[in-house]
Amino acid sequence: MATGRTHRPATRSRGIPEATVARLPLYLRALTALSERSVPTVSSEELAAAAGVNSAKLRKDFSYLGSYGTRGVGYDVEYLVYQISRELGLTQDWPVVIVGIGNLGAALANYGGFASRGFRVAALIDADPAMAGKPVAGIAVQHTDELEKIITDNGVSIGVIATPAGAAQQVCDRLVAAGVTSILNFAPTVLTVPDGVDVRKVDLSIELQILAFHEQRKAGEDAGHDDEDSDDARAVAAREARRAVREVREAAAKAAPAADGSTGASDRKGPDGDVPAVMPA
Amino acid sequence: MATGRTHRPATRSRGIPEATVARLPLYLRALTALSERSVPTVSSEELAAAAGVNSAKLRKDFSYLGSYGTRGVGYDVEYLVYQISRELGLTQDWPVVIVGIGNLGAALANYGGFASRGFRVAALIDADPAMAGKPVAGIAVQHTDELEKIITDNGVSIGVIATPAGAAQQVCDRLVAAGVTSILNFAPTVLTVPDGVDVRKVDLSIELQILAFHEQRKAGEDAGHDDEDSDDARAVAAREARRAVREVREAAAKAAPAADGSTGASDRKGPDGDVPAVMPA
DNA sequence: AGCTGTGAAGCACTTCACAGCG
DNA sequence: CGCTGTGAAGTGCTTCACAGCT
Numbered sequence A, B: 001m002a003t004g005r006t007h008r009p010a011t012r013s014r015g016i017p018e019a020t021v022a023r024l025p026l027y028l029r030a031l032t033a034l035s036e037r038s039v040p041t042v043s044s045e046e047l048a049a050a051a052g053v054n055s056a057k058l059r060k061d062f063s064y065l066g067s068y069g070t071r072g073v074g075y076d077v078e079y080l081v082y083q084i085s086r087e088l089g090l091t092q093d094w095p096v097v098i099v100g101i102g103n104l105g106a107a108l109a110n111y112g113g114f115a116s117r118g119f120r121v122a123a124l125i126d127a128d129p130a131m132a133g134k135p136v137a138g139i140a141v142q143h144t145d146e147l148e149k150i151i152t153d154n155g156v157s158i159g160v161i162a163t164p165a166g167a168a169q170q171v172c173d174r175l176v177a178a179g180v181t182s183i184l185n186f187a188p189t190v191l192t193v194p195d196g197v198d199v200r201k202v203d204l205s206i207e208l209q210i211l212a213f214h215e216q217r218k219a220g221e222d223a224g225h226d227d228e229d230s231d232d233a234r235a236v237a238a239r240e241a242r243r244a245v246r247e248v249r250e251a252a253a254k255a256a257p258a259a260d261g262s263t264g265a266s267d268r269k270g271p272d273g274d275v276p277a278v279m280p281a
Numbered sequence C: 001a002g003c004t005g006t007g008a009a010g011c012a013c014t015t016c017a018c019a020g021c022g
Numbered sequence D: 001c002g003c004t005g006t007g008a009a010g011t012g013c014t015t016c017a018c019a020g021c022t
Helices: A016-034 A042-052 A055-065 A076-089 A105-110 A143-155 A165-178 A206-222 A229-256 B018-036 B044-051 B055-064 B077-088 B105-111 B145-155 B165-178 B204-222 B229-254
Strands: A074-076 A096-097 A119-128 A139-143 A160-162 A182-185 A200-202 B074-076 B094-099 B118-125 B138-141 B158-161 B182-184 B198-201
Touching: A016 A055, A016 A076, A016 B204, A042 A074, A042 A206, A055 A076, A074 A076, A076 B204, A096 A105, A096 A143, A096 A165, A096 B204, A105 A119, A105 B105, A119 A143, A119 B204, A139 A143, A139 B118, A143 A165, A143 B044, A160 A165, A160 B204, A165 A182, A182 B204, A200 B204, A206 B018, A206 B077, A206 B094, A206 B118, A206 B182, A206 B198, A229 B158, B018 B044, B018 B077, B044 B074, B055 B077, B074 B077, B077 B182, B094 B105, B094 B145, B094 B165, B105 B118, B118 B145, B138 B145, B145 B165, B158 B165, B165 B182
Parallel strands: A096 A119, A096 A160, A119 A139, A160 A182, A182 A200, B094 B118, B094 B158, B118 B138, B158 B182, B182 B198
Antiparallel strands: none
């Protein structure tokens, strides 16, 4: 999930399961909230509820960090906050740069959650010369030319890419060449990085598409076919459809002479592609 | 992963593995790019490379949809685009509302990827009366009072929450009551929803924290201890540390009389909490 | 008596490797 | 002969259920 390609082949990275790491920030947030309300201890049950997971999972997760609870009582909130922060590496502060100060980049720069957990926005970088010097979230935007110098001078190892898709790989390459080893990518592209560099991707439209899938399925349940096992029904239907499908396809192949770019729509309207040409059912 | 709590207990939702569904949008994007370059067919190997996965996984994923390839040749790009779009429910268009038009909400409204794949921004909603009527991304912002009416009139079933954390649950409840059954949540809170409602969460600071964890680990590898199995070493260390840890903790418990809110920092600086109070090592 | 910590069982996804079709 | 489609093996995560502290 992390590295764009050739992700470390299960080498030395044992220790804490990736799935657990992904939940630690969740626990941390819940614990911080409890801490602010001066709650001294929590049971796995309570904390799990606050974090939106089940308690067995939470206890298992914590067991990878060590035995930080007290049997018969629960977990000391303050202490656990510290332990998780330390495990996540949030007791040091990480300078990050944000590249691409469009709508999204600005939103990120203004996002309180960054500053609040060991992250410090070291610089905002944009390719547009007109942006240079403008303050966003109280920080003056710098031009891309300065990228390498900024990385080096500030010892930045984490970069956030919020550029259009077309610029992302190039920015990524420059970040990596300058010494960045972790990248959070908001551009809708697959980034290729050398071994040892981590990439995490956040993709707004993908999340929506996944929701649409489930939404569609819900609608289908209420409407058409009644209660039969949609399990096998689905598989069978798919298999049965192959023949028919192949026929349709051949017909379509003859009818549609392979789209060329001449629809005149491939301008520059956004980071994403256009509406896919859809074939007739 | 989806529902905030009590996620459907493996009822009727068999058919396509969730992991596969999550990758379909990725394939779709890669295919769309190929389609725009008028590439007629791809092999699983090529497409997998473009999508950043391995080819066996891709073929397995496609096998859940049916047999849409041609042995010895590969997949017909246009045809596959259509099939995946259909499977994801993108051949119909989904009206969505975005609630909370701050920096992030505006960024989302302007995001090209929404409109480009079957999603249509039906309305932008904000609680600030001063925002009402202002155009963002060409759409006039409406006040929260109108929420229920907007949902109903437009037949909206997908909602995006980009409000501060404090308002999220309340907004969520109203959306659900009005008929929304899928929610994309950008606020850093765990949302509780009734059964049958899907929630997906995108959390910027969590992604960064996960990166920080790996980053820290990289640094640790180069520096301190040499090549020994950090696998067992870690477990042993953790276990050994328990005694010591417990002592420290008791000492700390006596020293620090449980934090109250009096650090004067819990103002209203962002949607997230503040820096967690950290105990001495 | 209560709640944590954890082996063991169960489940889901990934990867392998090859039969089978075009 | 090449590439898909897929059983079977492998891996990692989740859930169960209870032993063991406090």
